[in-house]
Amino acid sequence: MDKASTIERQKVIIRELEIKHKVGVVELASKLNVTPETIRKDLSVLEKEKRLRRIHGGAIQHSQILKEPHFNKKLGIFDYQKQVIGEAAATFIMDGDVLALDVGTTAFHIARSIKNVKNVTIVTNSLAAADILNIRLENHLFDGRIIVIGGNSNPLQRSFSGSLTNQMLEEFYFDKAFISCGGISKEGICDFDADEAKASSIMIERSNQVFVVADASKIHQKAFYRIGSFFSIDYLISNTEAPDEWSKEIKLAKVEWIKAGGRGEG
Numbered sequence: 001m002d003k004a005s006t007i008e009r010q011k012v013i014i015r016e017l018e019i020k021h022k023v024g025v026v027e028l029a030s031k032l033n034v035t036p037e038t039i040r041k042d043l044s045v046l047e048k049e050k051r052l053r054r055i056h057g058g059a060i061q062h063s064q065i066l067k068e069p070h071f072n073k074k075l076g077i078f079d080y081q082k083q084v085i086g087e088a089a090a091t092f093i094m095d096g097d098v099l100a101l102d103v104g105t106t107a108f109h110i111a112r113s114i115k116n117v118k119n120v121t122i123v124t125n126s127l128a129a130a131d132i133l134n135i136r137l138e139n140h141l142f143d144g145r146i147i148v149i150g151g152n153s154n155p156l157q158r159s160f161s162g163s164l165t166n167q168m169l170e171e172f173y174f175d176k177a178f179i180s181c182g183g184i185s186k187e188g189i190c191d192f193d194a195d196e197a198k199a200s201s202i203m204i205e206r207s208n209q210v211f212v213v214a215d216a217s218k219i220h221q222k223a224f225y226r227i228g229s230f231f232s233i234d235y236l237i238s239n240t241e242a243p244d245e246w247s248k249e250i251k252l253a254k255v256e257w258i259k260a261g262g263r264g265e266g
Contacts, residue, residue: 084261
């Protein structure tokens, strides 16, 4: 399209957000026939007006950081990114591992990717993950057992949480915990639900190694409840490179940042 005016560009940006829930700088620059720097300036203006929230390489709707979408709705958001993150995370699962897998759609994609391992025990409070894991067991895609941690049911998120969930999690020792989140910053990992955040915190405390899985929209974001500090992470698997300004914290915390897949975020 011809070079658009500032107002026209910003209207297009908001319209794209309403359709896609997330926009990228490079994609918008190409669509609007302007430089990426021009788009970044537009995004900064719209963020000040609280019409969007900037993330690494683009922006998301402002409302996305205020309320967690239902599980089934989240499955369709950033699906490719979550898929490649899940596939990368699953490669760290070895024969005989005892694993903790928390709730969330990225954790669900890890469950969808587990294969070719034997005698694996997977403990989860995610009904969605348990369903897909049982199907994969039935089809002999891996060998092991699934332990579903009960508690208070959250039908919209297809999960269990609460005091009973936490009591049961305290009984386990894990080789590895795979933790999803609502947001991650240099201060740590956070989520939208207090009970689910507490369950994830216990998984971290009871594990020898902690893998946090977070697509690019979660970077620099803060949700309402703290899961753990940045120093509690051993591996962070994302579909984007680590922000340059995080290099000091990553080195101090000895976090191994892994970029999954072959597509960047622009």
